[in-house]
Amino acid sequence: MMGESPFFTLYGFNPCTDWTDKPSPIPQVVLRLDQFKRARQRAQELMIKAQQSWVRHKDMPKYKEGDLVWLEGHHLCTNQPAVKLAPKRHGPFPIIQVMSPVNY
16 A cells, blocks of 8 residues: 555544644543643653763773773673573673774
């Protein structure tokens, strides 16, 4: 079905997109809409706060040549018969060259 939206494919019509925000005569509806708006605003604030904390934690430990580090062994292929028998970490390995702040 080329050129059709997934909604049209499933339901046979396109949804109405010209929704207008007019006040409701029912107080419970007005209260519920206000709760939705506040919850959305709070979620957006928390999302921005989380994004800022990611930027704040970007300063990972800075290693220099000669430092000893452990290598996480989760994604390494070893000759162990089972993953749970393989070591969790390998090392310590000395840093030979610093290529970038995250590559050693």
